Amino acid sequence: MEKTPQTEPRQSWTFSKDVNAEIRRAAATGIYDIRGGGAKRRVPHFDDLLFMGASMSRYPLEGYREKCDTSVTLGTRFAKKPIELKIPVTIAGMSFGSLSGPAKEALGRGATLAGTSTTTGDGGMTEEERGHSEKLVYQYLPSRYGMNPDDLRRADAIEIVVGQGAKPGGGGMLLGQKITERVAGMRDLPVGIDQRSACRHPDWTGPDDLEIKILEIREITNWEKPIYIKIGGARPYYDTALAVKSGADVVVLDGMQGGTAATQDVFIEHVGQPTLACIRPAVQALQDLGMHRKVQLVVSGGIRTGADVAKALALGADAVSIGTAALIALGDNDPKWESEYQKLGTTTGAYDDWHEGRDPAGITTQDPELMKRLDPVAAGRRLQNYLNVLTLECQTLARACGHNHVHNLEPEDLCALTMEAAAMAQVPLAGTNWYPGKPGF
Amino acid sequence: MTNTLDMTQTELRDINTTLQAAAKGQANEKYIITNPRGSHAMACGLDGPLDVTIQGSTGYYCAGMNKEAAITVKGSAGPGVAENMMSGTVTIEGDASQYAGATGHGGLLNIKGNASSRCGISMKGIDIVVHGNIGHMSAFMAQKGNLVVLGNAGDALGDSLYEARLFVRGAVKSLGADCIEKEMRPEHIEILKELLEKAGADAKPEEFKRYGSARKLYNFNIDHADEY
Numbered sequence: 001m002e003k004t005p006q007t008e009p010r011q012s013w014t015f016s017k018d019v020n021a022e023i024r025r026a027a028a029t030g031i032y033d034i035r036g037g038g039a040k041r042r043v044p045h046f047d048d049l050l051f052m053g054a055s056m057s058r059y060p061l062e063g064y065r066e067k068c069d070t071s072v073t074l075g076t077r078f079a080k081k082p083i084e085l086k087i088p089v090t091i092a093g094m095s096f097g098s099l100s101g102p103a104k105e106a107l108g109r110g111a112t113l114a115g116t117s118t119t120t121g122d123g124g125m126t127e128e129e130r131g132h133s134e135k136l137v138y139q140y141l142p143s144r145y146g147m148n149p150d151d152l153r154r155a156d157a158i159e160i161v162v163g164q165g166a167k168p169g170g171g172g173m174l175l176g177q178k179i180t181e182r183v184a185g186m187r188d189l190p191v192g193i194d195q196r197s198a199c200r201h202p203d204w205t206g207p208d209d210l211e212i213k214i215l216e217i218r219e220i221t222n223w224e225k226p227i228y229i230k231i232g233g234a235r236p237y238y239d240t241a242l243a244v245k246s247g248a249d250v251v252v253l254d255g256m257q258g259g260t261a262a263t264q265d266v267f268i269e270h271v272g273q274p275t276l277a278c279i280r281p282a283v284q285a286l287q288d289l290g291m292h293r294k295v296q297l298v299v300s301g302g303i304r305t306g307a308d309v310a311k312a313l314a315l316g317a318d319a320v321s322i323g324t325a326a327l328i329a330l331g332d333n334d335p336k337w338e339s340e341y342q343k344l345g346t347t348t349g350a351y352d353d354w355h356e357g358r359d360p361a362g363i364t365t366q367d368p369e370l371m372k373r374l375d376p377v378a379a380g381r382r383l384q385n386y387l388n389v390l391t392l393e394c395q396t397l398a399r400a401c402g403h404n405h406v407h408n409l410e411p412e413d414l415c416a417l418t419m420e421a422a423a424m425a426q427v428p429l430a431g432t433n434w435y436p437g438k439p440g441f
Numbered sequence: 442m443t444n445t446l447d448m449t450q451t452e453l454r455d456i457n458t459t460l461q462a463a464a465k466g467q468a469n470e471k472y473i474i475t476n477p478r479g480s481h482a483m484a485c486g487l488d489g490p491l492d493v494t495i496q497g498s499t500g501y502y503c504a505g506m507n508k509e510a511a512i513t514v515k516g517s518a519g520p521g522v523a524e525n526m527m528s529g530t531v532t533i534e535g536d537a538s539q540y541a542g543a544t545g546h547g548g549l550l551n552i553k554g555n556a557s558s559r560c561g562i563s564m565k566g567i568d569i570v571v572h573g574n575i576g577h578m579s580a581f582m583a584q585k586g587n588l589v590v591l592g593n594a595g596d597a598l599g600d601s602l603y604e605a606r607l608f609v610r611g612a613v614k615s616l617g618a619d620c621i622e623k624e625m626r627p628e629h630i631e632i633l634k635e636l637l638e639k640a641g642a643d644a645k646p647e648e649f650k651r652y653g654s655a656r657k658l659y660n661f662n663i664d665h666a667d668e669y
Binding site: 029030031143144147148149150152173175176187188189190192193194196198202203204209212213215216219220221222223 | 453457458461481486488500501505506508520521524527539540543544546562565566582584585601604659661663
């Protein structure tokens with residue numbers, strides 16, 4: 001007998017398997033999900049842009065012969081000693097505490113070999129990092145864990161962290177399981193307790209105060225160090241303008257794909273703007289103030305390839321910064337640890353419970369046995385290789401567009417594949433001379 | 442020999458350069474700064490023994506990140522006085538504005554008048570003695586060190602406190618989350634006695650109550666969500 005056709009079981013788009021699983025997890029535990037990393041949702045990104053390259057109207061440079069400069073100077077506005085980098089890619093701030101000592105050493109080694117800077121994080125400056133980083137940016141955070149004038153003076157630049165892309169408006173939390181004696185000692189707190197990092201600075205509120213805070217830091221450091229202000233991708237036009245008003249030498253702008261060591265998933269996925277949407281308003285603010293290229297703009301949040309680097313620069317950034325990609329280059333989420341990821345209830349590429357301190361790759365942990373898995377020399381070399389590839393790719397694209405310096409990349413080199421990307425990047429939709437919001441249309 | 446620097450004649454940059462060099466020289470020289478006119482970031486970043494007297498009131502972040510130097514303000518101090526101090530002594534003859542001694546790691550901040558809100562916020566080992574009253578949210582997230590108040594304390598004292606010890610002689614308007622009154626044991630009387638002597642405060646340790654952390658918020662627990 002012929003079977004009666006039946007309706008296929010239909011899953012709800014709204015109540016998908018992932019959503020239902022999270023509802024069940026919340027119902028069972030009563031606690032929101034905390035994780036590391038940045039936004040995992042699909043948002044318009046650099047993939048949605050293309051370079052048009054040179055042909056009749058543009059003249060390309062020879063790939064293997066003609067020079068394409070990649071050097072960057074950060075901190076030319078007020079600092080007596082700006083930072084000179086060989087490449088337009090820096091290593092973003094990641095704390096000792098969330099990362100192991102060898103991981104911080106590896107970041108310093110890799111960055112130094114590639115001719116760029118690395119950055120401390122919440123929790124202070126470690127000897128591993130200072131010793132292996134030719135150029136080290138010292139973060140000045142709301143918690144002020146480990147903050148002291150000696151480290152301030154032996155830094156090469158100072159980054160005042162107002163926010164970060166993963167959680168604009170949020171503080172941090174380093175859970176007790178990662179608070180070893182050394183981490184606790186550096187933070188002046190007991191071993192094993194959860195360490196909250198405040199969301200606001202303790203001794204200033206607003207740009208007028210910040211201007212005076214910057215004056216103090218400059219006075220303490222003899223006006224030598226470039227002062228960066230790091231902001232999350234919230235209101236990039238006004239936040240950038242106010243950072244300039246406050247006296248920044250450099251603005252670091254971190255979009256929502258930028259990572260964190262640990263924050264609520266709801267914060268990571270629902271607060272902040274995509275990196276792509278942040279760059280043009282920030283550049284516009286600098287241009288309106290006559291400060292573009294005088295106050296340098298460093299963009300971070302989801303930079304993975306030389307194409308991402310080149311596109312960020314074309315939109316007006318002076319440099320980019322990488323965090324998550326640098327950890328992957330060191331060995332984070334490596335398939336060779338798949339069986340161990342599975343024991344933790346996850347899989348390669350998805351492991352994000354960095355706050356639990358059980359990282360099979362030995363990077364986001366303070367467990368002495370797990371830490372041994374990361375060889376800082378070999379990992380540093382991998383990071384150097386990766387940074388070199390980013391640079392070579394960026395140069396390749398710049399030459400194809402006819403530029404002898406990566407800073408000569410410009411929005412006119414780009415087109416967009418989607419309406420959303422066209423609107424955010426303010427470059428024409430491919431095949432048109434139009435983007436949403438373009439004046440005159 | 443006492444050196445005098447007049448801020449009507451000398452720029453802030455030159456004042457701080459002179460003081461920082463003198464502190465580094467380890468000669469324990471004496472400096473008097475006249476006409477400060479509320480300038481910001483005065484005598485900050487000193488790193489060595491030096492005796493500095495500022496004849497008047499100062500703006501933000503006076504004596505910021507001080508190490509070893511003894512700095513006296515013969516007037517009142519603006520926000521963030523002695524912020525992140527590491528060691529040494531800072532004395533304010535008048536009142537102190539918000540965030541006095543914020544994140545300080547060591548040394549003594551001695552405020553002869555009152556201190557405004559958030560005094561000792563996030564303190565990490567500094568000792569602060571306030572001869573008058575302190576404002577609201579003082580010792581917020583205070584980690585280490587001692588805050589001694591001869592007068593009264595405002596709302597939400599010691600909110601989200603860690604291991605800092607708070608001693609208050611007068612009334613406390615309210616305690617913040619996880620801050621409780623604690624037993625004053627002999628070792629606390631000793632600490633207090635020493636601090637009162639160092640600060641030249643006319644008070645007896647027995648007149649104070651001690652406040653500290655209940656330590657219920659040290660590790661996240663959903664049952665304490667109402668406290669956040």
